Amino acid sequence: MHMDPHLLRTFVAVVEHRSFSAAARALGYTQSAVSQHIAALENDLGTRLVERRPVGPTAAGERLMEHAAPLLLRIDAARADVARVGRAHPTRLTLACGPVALTPSVAGDLARLRADTPGLAVDVQVLGRAAVAQAVLTGAADLGLIDGAAAPSDPLPVPDAGPMTGLAVAEQPLAVLLPAGHPLAHRGSLRLFDLADAHWIDAPDTAVSLGQLRAAANTDGFRPHLTYGGTDVYGLGVLVAAGHGLAALPLSLAAALPGTVGIRLSAPRLVHRVEVLHPRAPAAVAQELVGRLTG
Incomplete structure (x- = not known):
C-alpha cells in the first residue's frame, strides 16, 4: 500500500x-x-x-x-x-493573520519594516485560525499570527503538522462581550464558571472558541445559541449588541465595539494571547518582522 x-x-x-x-x-x-x-x-x-x-x-x-x-x-x-531552502531574499512578504490577532501594534511594526525595506511588497491575508496555520505550513504565507485564550505565559497549541514555531507577541486581559443593556453589564468582573449556561455565539475564527471556554471552566456548558462563521469582528459585535449571545474577546477590542460592554474575566486566570508562527527557516525579511513583533 x-x-x-x-x-x-x-x-x-x-x-x-x-x-x-x-x-x-x-x-x-x-x-x-x-x-x-x-x-x-x-x-x-x-x-x-x-x-x-x-x-x-x-x-x-x-x-x-x-x-x-x-x-x-x-x-x-x-x-x-x-x-x-536556498530561496533568494524575497521582495514580497505575505502575512496571514486571524482578525483579532491583527493589532495596532502589529500594524505599526509592519509599517516600520516597510519603511526600512525599500521595495518590499506586503500582502496581508485575514483568515480563520486553522487557515492561518495551514498557510504557513504550506508556504502560502511567510508568517502567521494566531490568537486564543491561555493561562498567563502558556503557549497556544500549534498544529503538529510540520516544522513550525510559535512565539508570543502580546498578552492582555480576556473579557466577555455583552450587550450594553445586559443585566451583568455593570459588573466590574465576571467569573467564567457563572456563564456556562448563558447564550453564547460560536465564532471559532473570531472570538475565543467555545471549546477553549469549556476546557478552562471544566464544564460541558457554553453551548452555542448562534453560529457565526465569519472573520469580521465588527459583525460579531453587531450580533452581540442585538442580544444573540455572548462572546469572549481581548478587553481592548471589546471596549471598541459599539452597543456592547466588555467585562474582564476574574476566574479562572486566562489571558488573550497573540503568537507569531514561522517556519523552521523563514526568509530574512520574515525573520526581521518576527524580531520586531517579539522584541
Whole structure:
C-alpha cells in the first residue's frame, strides 16, 4: 500500500462535494478520471470507500477521511519546507493573520519594516485560525499570527503538522462581550464558571472558541445559541449588541465595539494571547518582522 496523494486528494474532493462531477470540476479532471482515481484507491486499500448512489463515504471511507487532511497537509508542509531552502531574499512578504490577532501594534511594526525595506511588497491575508496555520505550513504565507485564550505565559497549541514555531507577541486581559443593556453589564468582573449556561455565539475564527471556554471552566456548558462563521469582528459585535449571545474577546477590542460592554474575566486566570508562527527557516525579511513583533 503506497497511498498515492493524488488519489487521496480526489477521494477527499468527492466526499466533500458528495459528487463525482463536482469533484471533477473542482480538481480540473474529467469525471472519468475521478472515477478511476477512486477505483484505484479502493483497490489499493482493498475496501470500498465511496457509496455511489447517493455519493458518500462508507464506514471505511469515513475512517480514511479522519487521516486524509493531516496526511495531505503534512505532504504540502514538507514540499514548502524544502522549497524554502536556498530561496533568494524575497521582495514580497505575505502575512496571514486571524482578525483579532491583527493589532495596532502589529500594524505599526509592519509599517516600520516597510519603511526600512525599500521595495518590499506586503500582502496581508485575514483568515480563520486553522487557515492561518495551514498557510504557513504550506508556504502560502511567510508568517502567521494566531490568537486564543491561555493561562498567563502558556503557549497556544500549534498544529503538529510540520516544522513550525510559535512565539508570543502580546498578552492582555480576556473579557466577555455583552450587550450594553445586559443585566451583568455593570459588573466590574465576571467569573467564567457563572456563564456556562448563558447564550453564547460560536465564532471559532473570531472570538475565543467555545471549546477553549469549556476546557478552562471544566464544564460541558457554553453551548452555542448562534453560529457565526465569519472573520469580521465588527459583525460579531453587531450580533452581540442585538442580544444573540455572548462572546469572549481581548478587553481592548471589546471596549471598541459599539452597543456592547466588555467585562474582564476574574476566574479562572486566562489571558488573550497573540503568537507569531514561522517556519523552521523563514526568509530574512520574515525573520526581521518576527524580531520586531517579539522584541
